[in-house]
Amino acid sequence: GAGVSQSPSNKVTEKGKDVELRCDPISGHTALYWYRQRLGQGLEFLIYFQGNSAPDKSGLPSDRFSAERTGESVSTLTIQRTQQEDSAVYLCASSLQGRFVETQYFGPGTRLLVL
Amino acid sequence: QKEVEQDPGPLSVPEGAIVSLNCTYSNSAFQYFMWYRQYSRKGPELLMYTYSSGNKEDGRFTAQVDKSSKYISLFIRDSQPSDSATYLCAMSANRDDKIIFGKGTRLHILP
Numbered sequence A: 001g002a003g004v005s006q007s008p009s010n011k012v013t014e015k016g017k018d019v020e021l022r023c024d025p026i027s028g029h030t031a032l033y034w035y036r037q038r039l040g041q042g043l044e045f046l047i048y049f050q051g052n053s054a055p056d057k058s059g060l061p062s063d064r065f066s067a068e069r070t071g072e073s074v075s076t077l078t079i080q081r082t083q084q085e086d087s088a089v090y091l092c093a094s095s096l097q098g099r100f101v102e103t104q105y106f107g108p109g110t111r112l113l114v115l
Numbered sequence B: 001q002k003e004v005e006q007d008p009g010p011l012s013v014p015e016g017a018i019v020s021l022n023c024t025y026s027n028s029a030f031q032y033f034m035w036y037r038q039y040s041r042k043g044p045e046l047l048m049y050t051y052s053s054g055n056k057e058d059g060r061f062t063a064q065v066d067k068s069s070k071y072i073s074l075f076i077r078d079s080q081p082s083d084s085a086t087y088l089c090a091m092s093a094n095r096d097d098k099i100i101f102g103k104g105t106r107l108h109i110l111p
Helices: none
Strands: A005-007 A010-013 A019-024 A031-037 A043-050 A065-069 A075-079 A088-095 A110-114 B011-014 B019-025 B032-038 B045-051 B054-058 B061-066 B071-076 B085-092 B105-110
Touching (some): A019 A088, A031 A075, A043 A065, A075 A088, B019 B105, B032 B061, B071 B085
Antiparallel strands (some): A019 A075, A031 A043, A031 A088, A065 A075, A088 A110, B032 B045, B054 B061, B061 B071
């Protein structure tokens, strides 16, 4: 079946602009995660959605970052007033039941470059 | 000291060699240990998952955990060019805790 998809694949923006990144999880997966991967760094947790529970936003680095999820489907990660340090690969993952150590299926990522 | 330390490499080995990839960690509460493989311009995929100490084998891959030394390893036997990727270790204290990832080791298998 289809895996996790993300769009756009690449995004180049100017400092100060807002960007919106999209994630389509695997159908039936109740949990959805966003991570950031800076060049030469490990994955950094951003936010976690599990069913109808309140999202775990503890990893969001600043109030410029926000995310929404519609039911158990699409999620969007929004970065307002982008800064150069926001340049990274933004990865989305989904899992069946939503425990962190359960197998997470990752999308290919969105490569964001802020000029 | 970072919670999880992993040598970024790159590590280059000839085809057929045994590869050893390692991570050290500082949090003695970690109980769940994972290895992810990430091909260039792709998302990570889970390779191996172990709980607590001991070894786990899956085909050419063996994961080893030594909690007393806070050291985990991934061994790849009969390495193939298709094994060329970045390998990320990851760990967590509880099933519902966030996973802490290492920076990843870039591996090149030379034909």
